[in-house]
Amino acid sequence: MARIEVNHIRHSYLSNPQKDSDFALKEVHHTFEDGGAYALLGPSGCGKTTLLNIISGLLHPSHGKLLFNGRDVTRLSTQERNIAQVFQFPVIYDTMTVYDNLAFPLRNRRVPEADVDRKVRETLDMIDLASMANRKARRLTADQKQKISLGRGLVRSDVNAILFDEPLTVIDPHMKWVLRSQLKQLHRRFGYTMVYVTHDQTEALTFADRVVVMYDGEIVQIGTPAELFERPRHTFVGYFIGSPGMNVLPVALEGSTARLGAQRIELPGVPKAEAGAVELGIRPEYVRLGREGMAVQVSKVEDVGRHKVVRANLEGKEIAAVIGEDDEVPAEPKVRFDPAGINIYADSWRVEMGA
Amino acid sequence: MDKTWNNKAWFLVLPVLVLVAFSAVIPLMTVVNYSVQDTFGNNVFFWAGTEWFEELLHSDRFWEAMVRNLIFSFIILAIEVPLGIFIALNMPKKGWGVPVCLVLMALPLLVPWNVVGTIWQVFGRNDIGLLGYYVNALGIDYNYVQDPIDAWVTVIIMDVWHWTSLVVLLCYAGLVSIPDAFYQAAKIDGASRWAVFRYIQLPKMQRVLLIAVLLRFMDSFMIYTEPFVVTGGGPGNSTTFLSIDLVKTALGQFDLGPAAAMSLVYFLIILLLSWVFYTVMTNYDAER
Numbered sequence A: 001m002a003r004i005e006v007n008h009i010r011h012s013y014l015s016n017p018q019k020d021s022d023f024a025l026k027e028v029h030h031t032f033e034d035g036g037a038y039a040l041l042g043p044s045g046c047g048k049t050t051l052l053n054i055i056s057g058l059l060h061p062s063h064g065k066l067l068f069n070g071r072d073v074t075r076l077s078t079q080e081r082n083i084a085q086v087f088q089f090p091v092i093y094d095t096m097t098v099y100d101n102l103a104f105p106l107r108n109r110r111v112p113e114a115d116v117d118r119k120v121r122e123t124l125d126m127i128d129l130a131s132m133a134n135r136k137a138r139r140l141t142a143d144q145k146q147k148i149s150l151g152r153g154l155v156r157s158d159v160n161a162i163l164f165d166e167p168l169t170v171i172d173p174h175m176k177w178v179l180r181s182q183l184k185q186l187h188r189r190f191g192y193t194m195v196y197v198t199h200d201q202t203e204a205l206t207f208a209d210r211v212v213v214m215y216d217g218e219i220v221q222i223g224t225p226a227e228l229f230e231r232p233r234h235t236f237v238g239y240f241i242g243s244p245g246m247n248v249l250p251v252a253l254e255g256s257t258a259r260l261g262a263q264r265i266e267l268p269g270v271p272k273a274e275a276g277a278v279e280l281g282i283r284p285e286y287v288r289l290g291r292e293g294m295a296v297q298v299s300k301v302e303d304v305g306r307h308k309v310v311r312a313n314l315e316g317k318e319i320a321a322v323i324g325e326d327d328e329v330p331a332e333p334k335v336r337f338d339p340a341g342i343n344i345y346a347d348s349w350r351v352e353m354g355a
Numbered sequence B: 001m002d003k004t005w006n007n008k009a010w011f012l013v014l015p016v017l018v019l020v021a022f023s024a025v026i027p028l029m030t031v032v033n034y035s036v037q038d039t040f041g042n043n044v045f046f047w048a049g050t051e052w053f054e055e056l057l058h059s060d061r062f063w064e065a066m067v068r069n070l071i072f073s074f075i076i077l078a079i080e081v082p083l084g085i086f087i088a089l090n091m092p093k094k095g096w097g098v099p100v101c102l103v104l105m106a107l108p109l110l111v112p113w114n115v116v117g118t119i120w121q122v123f124g125r126n127d128i129g130l131l132g133y134y135v136n137a138l139g140i141d142y143n144y145v146q147d148p149i150d151a152w153v154t155v156i157i158m159d160v161w162h163w164t165s166l167v168v169l170l171c172y173a174g175l176v177s178i179p180d181a182f183y184q185a186a187k188i189d190g191a192s193r194w195a196v197f198r199y200i201q202l203p204k205m206q207r208v209l210l211i212a213v214l215l216r217f218m219d220s221f222m223i224y225t226e227p228f229v230v231t232g233g234g235p236g237n238s239t240t241f242l243s244i245d246l247v248k249t250a251l252g253q254f255d256l257g258p259a260a261a262m263s264l265v266y267f268l269i270i271l272l273l274s275w276v277f278y279t280v281m282t283n284y285d286a287e288r
Helices: A048-056 A098-108 A113-126 A142-154 A173-190 A201-207 A225-230 A235-240 B009-035 B051-057 B060-090 B097-110 B113-123 B130-137 B148-176 B180-188 B193-221 B225-230 B242-252 B256-287
Strands: A004-011 A025-032 A037-041 A063-068 A084-086 A162-165 A194-198 A210-215 A218-223 A247-250 A252-254 A257-260 A263-266 A278-282 A287-290 A297-303 A307-314 A317-324 A334-337 A342-346 A349-351 B037-039 B045-047
Touching: A004 A048, A025 A048, A025 A218, A037 A048, A037 A201, A048 A162, A048 A194, A084 A142, A084 B180, A098 A113, A098 A142, A098 B193, A113 A142, A142 A162, A142 A173, A142 B180, A173 A201, A194 A201, A201 A225, A210 A225, A210 A235, A218 A225, A218 A235, A235 A247, A235 A278, A247 A317, A257 A278, A287 A317, B009 B037, B009 B256, B037 B256, B051 B256, B060 B148, B060 B193, B060 B242, B097 B148, B113 B130, B113 B148, B113 B225, B148 B193, B148 B225, B180 B193, B193 B256, B225 B242, B242 B256
Parallel strands: A037 A194, A037 A210, A084 A162, A162 A194
Antiparallel strands: A004 A025, A004 A063, A210 A218, A247 A278, A252 A257, A257 A263, A278 A342, A287 A334, A297 A307, A307 A317, A342 A349, B037 B045
16 A cells, blocks of 8 residues: 655646646646545546546656655556556456456466465455455446456566546446445555545545535546535635535625625624625525525525525525425525525635635 | 138249249359360260269369468458458547548449459550569569469459458447447556557457458459469469359359369359358357
């Protein structure tokens, strides 16, 4: 297992990048701690797979360095880095049995056959496929195939990290949950360094201890699921995480109050905002719908099962609020913002609030 | 019985039946008719029974042509399949090279068979042929008109030139269908170049290769035009394959009875082989 340092890495797919926009990865500087479970979360095309492929060595970065436990591996090939990667579509060797699939990486490295057998049997137990060892791999279901892909990484005891590139895309929903919890278990038992790329926030938040949110080739926030939820550093994180995403409303600041049209909203502190477009962000979970506060016009109520999402219009802006499954929308609905859930953004980046 | 019989439907099938009858069934039946009779011209026929078949199966000439044909098929398969795989593996997967290679590969396939024969017939001549002249100038005694070995070499090289492209194109189609992730995973698993070929590329090509082998075997087993144009089956009978022998018997000697018997045996062999390949392929599919 290894600590992975991504040292000021930039990458462009063009041969001669000039502008910032030529870079698929603008500048990433971050350390993945040994034994951590990380998720790289972001929309398609934000550079998360590029970053993953740079870590695995399938791509070499245009600028910057990559270190495993302090050792520079930037120019090393994939084999020399000793990492494991699970891809979006299950990669299995069709003609081989499950057993031979797992033995393949070891046999390629000329491991003695007795050790191969021991390691493969251990791994088969870990991924719950011991009973299928002698089956042809191509007859298995998609989730079993994906476990084989994972197993081919786990079988090498000395892997530095296990990388996942949207591994659950082709898996049936009910199996996704099972596989995810098995992954989590493996991580707890064996302490692998895991980096998991996904555009699905549920996957990222349930899998990872720390989530790295990427947007347009940059890391916008790194934090625990709770931090991402409570204190999104960038309005993008607010939109992207949560269902529905954060309400972001343009406001004008006056000391510790924010003005939204004719309404005045008390803030928990004085934002240290300099000039720039100021916005107030509040998650629908912190919007209280009741008989007091600012008047809104309700446009739609969506019942999503365990709660209801109310879409309403506040001073000409669309906002969403979450209310309980049994709560009713009052005849003259009004909203209040819970101060604990208010964040202030200047030019899309979060600003601290002083007392 | 409430069942309505509507015989009008037969009229819809009739055109196909007539077409098949005239194009296949009736010609085949005339061949059957010839194969059991003898004629001395003037449309006078005598019943011969199984005489022609017995004669054929005891004829050295027939078996020699058959053995020659099998050896020929075996040699060209042994060359074209590995060579085709090799070329397909080395063709570019993307960029401007792809259309260039594909067009170059398709060219020999577009040349009519008798033109291919004529090209090589002239190409190999040692007085005016580019190949024949220079090979002789290098001190190698090469003359496909007189030397049986040279004739074989010429016919085989010609077939390889003409048909390897087919194997290449089929294999290439199989190769480009392999997603990049397979190669990336193989890298991560530390697989050698050979292991990548053996466990990723070959399994993906298996199906198209089977089709390639089938097509090339059938074609080479029925080969006629090209060797006929180049060597005319000679020198002696050294490049007389089954179909050439058949045409010689039927049209050269005008022995309609023996030629008809030979056609039927030939037909049965092809039918049998088609069935074998068909069974192998469907079993292979069922196993997937």
